[in-house]
Amino acid sequence: MTILEVRNLKVYYYLYNGVVKAVDDVSFTVEEGEILGIAGESGSGKSTLAHSILGLVKPPGKIVGGEIIFQGRDLTKLSEEDLRRLRGREISMVFQDPNTYLNPIMKVGYQVAEVYEAHQNIDMDKILDRVAKLFKRVRMTDPEKRVGSYPHELSGGMKQRALISMAVALKPKLIILDEPTSALDVTIQLEIIDLLREMRDELNASMIFISHDLELLSELTDKLMIMYAGRVVEYGYTKDVFKDAKHPYTEALINSIKYIRKGLLPTIEGEPPSLINPPKGCRFHPRCPRRFELCDRVEPKPISIAGRIVSCHLYGEEYGEGG
Amino acid sequence: MTLARYVVRRLLQAIPTLFILLIFMFILVRVLPGDPARLIAGLEATEEDVERIRVLLGLDRPIHEQFINYMLDILRGDLGTSIKFETPVIQEILIRFPRTLELAIVAELISIAIAIPLGIISALRPFTKTGALATIGSLLGSSMPIYWLGLILIYVFSVNMRLLPSFGYGTPAHIVLPAFTLATLLMGNLVRITRASVLDALESNYIVTAKAKGLSERLIIYRHALKNALIPIITISGLQLGALLGGAILTESVFAWPGIGLLLLDSIYSRDYPLIQGIIIFYAVILILINLIVDIAYAFVDPRVRISLWRPE
Ligand SMILES: Nc1ncnc2c1ncn2[C@@H]1O[C@H](COP(=O)(O)OP(=O)(O)OP(=O)(O)O)[C@@H](O)[C@H]1O
Ligand SMILES: [Mg+2]
Numbered sequence A: 001m002t003i004l005e006v007r008n009l010k011v012y013y014y015l016y017n018g019v020v021k022a023v024d025d026v027s028f029t030v031e032e033g034e035i036l037g038i039a040g041e042s043g044s045g046k047s048t049l050a051h052s053i054l055g056l057v058k059p060p061g062k063i064v065g066g067e068i069i070f071q072g073r074d075l076t077k078l079s080e081e082d083l084r085r086l087r088g089r090e091i092s093m094v095f096q097d098p099n100t101y102l103n104p105i106m107k108v109g110y111q112v113a114e115v116y117e118a119h120q121n122i123d124m125d126k127i128l129d130r131v132a133k134l135f136k137r138v139r140m141t142d143p144e145k146r147v148g149s150y151p152h153e154l155s156g157g158m159k160q161r162a163l164i165s166m167a168v169a170l171k172p173k174l175i176i177l178d179e180p181t182s183a184l185d186v187t188i189q190l191e192i193i194d195l196l197r198e199m200r201d202e203l204n205a206s207m208i209f210i211s212h213d214l215e216l217l218s219e220l221t222d223k224l225m226i227m228y229a230g231r232v233v234e235y236g237y238t239k240d241v242f243k244d245a246k247h248p249y250t251e252a253l254i255n256s257i258k259y260i261r262k263g264l265l266p267t268i269e270g271e272p273p274s275l276i277n278p279p280k281g282c283r284f285h286p287r288c289p290r291r292f293e294l295c296d297r298v299e300p301k302p303i304s305i306a307g308r309i310v311s312c313h314l315y316g317e318e319y320g321e322g323g
Numbered sequence B: 001m002t003l004a005r006y007v008v009r010r011l012l013q014a015i016p017t018l019f020i021l022l023i024f025m026f027i028l029v030r031v032l033p034g035d036p037a038r039l040i041a042g043l044e045a046t047e048e049d050v051e052r053i054r055v056l057l058g059l060d061r062p063i064h065e066q067f068i069n070y071m072l073d074i075l076r077g078d079l080g081t082s083i084k085f086e087t088p089v090i091q092e093i094l095i096r097f098p099r100t101l102e103l104a105i106v107a108e109l110i111s112i113a114i115a116i117p118l119g120i121i122s123a124l125r126p127f128t129k130t131g132a133l134a135t136i137g138s139l140l141g142s143s144m145p146i147y148w149l150g151l152i153l154i155y156v157f158s159v160n161m162r163l164l165p166s167f168g169y170g171t172p173a174h175i176v177l178p179a180f181t182l183a184t185l186l187m188g189n190l191v192r193i194t195r196a197s198v199l200d201a202l203e204s205n206y207i208v209t210a211k212a213k214g215l216s217e218r219l220i221i222y223r224h225a226l227k228n229a230l231i232p233i234i235t236i237s238g239l240q241l242g243a244l245l246g247g248a249i250l251t252e253s254v255f256a257w258p259g260i261g262l263l264l265l266d267s268i269y270s271r272d273y274p275l276i277q278g279i280i281i282f283y284a285v286i287l288i289l290i291n292l293i294v295d296i297a298y299a300f301v302d303p304r305v306r307i308s309l310w311r312p313e
Helices: A046-053 A080-086 A108-117 A124-137 A156-168 A186-202 A214-220 A238-243 A248-261 B003-031 B035-043 B049-059 B061-073 B089-124 B129-143 B146-160 B173-203 B205-212 B217-255 B260-269 B271-303 B303-310
Strands: A001-014 A018-031 A035-039 A059-070 A091-094 A175-176 A208-209 A223-228 A231-237 A304-307 A309-310
Touching: A001 A046, A018 A059, A018 A208, A035 A046, A035 A214, A035 B089, A046 A059, A046 A091, A046 A208, A046 B217, A091 A156, A108 A124, A108 A156, A124 A156, A156 A186, A175 A186, A175 A309, A175 B217, A186 A208, A186 A214, A214 A238, A214 A248, A214 B146, A223 A238, A223 A248, A231 A238, A248 B271, B003 B061, B003 B271, B035 B049, B089 B129, B089 B173, B089 B217, B089 B260, B089 B271, B146 B173, B146 B217, B173 B217, B173 B271, B217 B260, B217 B303, B271 B303
Parallel strands: A035 A208, A035 A223, A091 A175, A175 A208
Antiparallel strands: A001 A018, A001 A059, A223 A231, A231 A309, A304 A309
16 A cells, blocks of 8 residues: 655755755655665755655745645645644654754653654653653663653664654654664664664554665665655666666666775765756766767656666667667 | 862862952052052142051052062952042942842843843744844844933933933832843843844754654744753853943943942042952952853753763763
């Protein structure tokens, strides 16, 4: 069953020097119990996309087009109060940096307790008991004591566990994770990933998992969506994408894993494009090793090929191997 | 470390500052033009009178001996005797200071009661008329010179409407105009700081978390944004107390409010060196205490500060 369907979503930031088209005509679906991975360079619009699902895009950002259908309702049309009731209960989110996403002057236990408070009528003492249980569930050390700790008294991994406990507390249908481990040490990262897997199995929740770590995504996710400059360049089953990447950008990303293994910084030649004045034609063409005459004139349309969606002229009708 | 030990440590740390100030005051009085003994004795005094006073004040002794006596006196809490009033300086200060404190506290309360809500409103509704009015009002308030504002208030409320006394001390009505005048000095800054820190707090990532868990707008603002915004507001209010004591000198002179500010002006006009010196030392001690109190208040709001202050590094 489809939990979430995003259709032609456009999220723009209106700045003085122009409009940043951070998410530009993006479509995808998330099925029940499925983990969708989203990858792409810094600035390609991943966080903006994730935030827009819960209506959390900060001004001057705005959803300017498209639909976000969650369980039959278009979230872009909901009132603020209806959205509020959804947040944390049906759809929850875990953010990148546990240090700044926790309120520094409020005890962690209370911050988690607020999820219950926001959606249920139970008194505070009982809530704190439940938080302690929840902390145990996400394997915090010393869970009873941690309820009364302030964020600065916890390690990064513990803070992220607290944020995860907040996200799973009400057993939501969909959990959005925006680079949940990139601020943590490698060993802690692995523990957190294990925990997330466990949570997915236990809750049968769907997840959207944003990461720069393609290797991790290849192990964790069912489907993979590659974004470039606000657009989806390739979207399909993770296994297929890794076995046989169609889009040259996906190819380049996957190749860069080898560099990461060698401890080098993964880079793709060329500069990421401006999102205010994106390159004409295909947005990747200035950096594309396989560009040809059509690429700088005509924007490629998403087409269905080999069980996935690819936006690249190599596979278009006008020219190409596939189609 | 406990709070008590922290307070003791801070007070010990203040000793070098005070010591430098005392040396400075000692030198200042001795390099200022005019012979203090002659000034004190007056124009008609004979050479013998001046000499007698010099011996009385210890000014005939070698400089190091003078300095040691000066320090010993201050350690004993003896700030000397006022030339004009012929009473102990400390006694004069202790009579006047509570009145200044009264004025400062009422002014601070007025400015907090007006400025913080205004700052919050203008942060929460930046594009409304209320928000714009708060911003403009705060700019006007903080750029108004005390003398000018004081005179206008006297003209409107005392001369024209005959509602409030224009000068003096005694009844609650007397404090209204000077306290309000002094408060406007602080209000502009406080509105801007409040506005900026509320906006800053609202932009923080933990606000996104609070929203993502489905917390209501009201709770997000009160529990998360405003409480965090309070941290810089407390600091600024505390720092402002220093400015307030300075502003009190002007305000007291406009409204003839018999506090320590007016006393300082008096003592400067009459070259009452022991009194000037005593007031300045007293002010310094008060400022040190205010800073300490602000830091402690700060630590009560922010657990991170609490740890860095009271626990050994
Ligand atoms: N608050 C904002 N105001 C203006 N522009 C913004 C804002 N937030 C994001 N952008 C712009 O939108 C684009 C997409 O940003 P976004 O944070 O969604 O990228 P991302 O893929 O999540 O990057 P990263 O991997 O670094 O997290 C970027 O060009 C960024 O500069
Ligand atoms: Mg991001």
